[in-house]
Amino acid sequence: MTTPDRPRIGIGLRLLSGLLMAGMFVCVKAVSDDVPLGEIVFFRSAFALIPLIVFLWWRLEFPRGLATRRPLAHLLRAGFGALALFASFAAIARLNVAEAILIAQLSPILMAVAAVALLRERLTVWRVAGLVLGFGGVIVMVWPELGAQGAGDARLARIALALLSAVLSALALIMVRSLNRTESPGAIALYFVLASMLGALATLPLGWVMPGGWTLALLIGAGLFGGFAHIAMTMAFRYAEATRLAPFEYVALLWPILADLAIFRLPLATSFVFAVPLVMLGAAIAAAEKSRPEPRGTS
Template identity: 30%
Template sequence: MDRATAKGVFLILLATLCIVLMNTCARVSSIHHGPVEMVFYRGVVALSLLVPYMLATHPVSVFKTRRVGAHLYRSIIGNIGVGLVFWAYTLLPMANATALLFSAPLFVTALSPLLLREHVDGQRWMAVALGFGGILLIARPSMGLVTDPASMVGLGAALCIALVDMALRNLGRTEHPLTTVFYFILGGVIFSAPYTFTVGSLPQGHLILWLAGIGLFTVVQQLGKTAAYRFAEASFLAPYSYTAILWATLIGWLLWREWVSVRVVAGSAVVIASNLFILKRAR
């Protein structure tokens, strides 16, 4: 592994850890704030850090765009997804919620023929089917799912992530990554502000640092991923993102004494293996 690739690996590992830490902060903050409020406070903190960084490292033109509609779509779907992610982590153990989010690449593959007009061969369809079988192991659907739809919240978040990934393929052709991140976070603040100001509540003293952590880790993981892809190919870095399950398991045990069941471990392994097979076939 050359030096540049090693930098890419380090940055994607750092970004993955920050994603788990962001969701950990959201789970702690959920004792007093709902998902919409957390999207708002996350955005306020993130923008206060991101905007100075963009001004210090890029010309003002980095804020300009002619693709308002595309950014609006990405922001709406993306922030709905963020809200669902935060909600999922309040309903499920850390490892379970993280494992369900791994289904996002499966949704991308399944939806790409319809939305992107991309060809998916038979072997990748088999991998998608196998991957969703792993999701069933994790979610353990039953008649009680109607009254306790926690796993469906996680899968809804994964679906939003998949739709965002497909939207980013289009935006990435013309837009700077920081431009896309800026409008995504700005949209979240604008969309969540009315609810937060009318129904939500001000941050409690003992939760301020946790709320700030959501925004801080949001910026670090976004910048980390953006930088990582400059040093190594996305297809090479993708497997390292699955270290999230290790961090989620460790944090879940340390903070909440959550034990991971054999069913969740087996389901996670099936989903990760399916994703890696799809990635290999796509390459």
């Protein structure tokens, strides 16, 4: 029996996930110059185990909830997610924030299209309007930054890395929606974390550093924020369709930019002011869509 759609709960969880994910990205950005990529992924994954195990225990699903009838699907989701994590962290370290966020926002568009094609979900006029407005806001917000620099071969390679992360993230999110029909949300997130840890450990021969003090605290924070964020995101896809949640990816992108303004002291561009209404309007239109009533007399 599948969980009925409860879009308001799903949207709220998705917004919470975006806020927590922003905390993770701030921690990752702060240590990216001093800590190797594989080590960052390892700490983010290892300390994400703490909230995930607590979540499973609270739901009385540990260890019983780890059982699965779809190991191959878990393997695909974990593999896509782990690769996306590596590519995303690498892009954040190499591109400026505006560019990295813009390219990352291709993921919900790809996810919405894939959900229609692979999961037979509806792509309604409301959702299309929300996606168009949200993506338009992203373009308005980052266009000046994108036009301010030239693009050499190295720069194109960095952009390609961010695009790869968006594609892999879309595939991982589609697998999350599919797995949520039969699998425990905690188990979905836990298997992803374990796959990321294994992938990170494979980079140990490339050279790690001994973190200490503030750097260690940021690495631990990245894991805790990431663990709670993935719990919220996984639960969101349990209560709402992927295409319904896709516009709220654009609301989630506001938090990292606000964090940059407050923490990294970046100036507030005029384009940001014009972009905020577009992004928020897109989310509001998507949320205003009426849910299709559940048929009576079915089990």
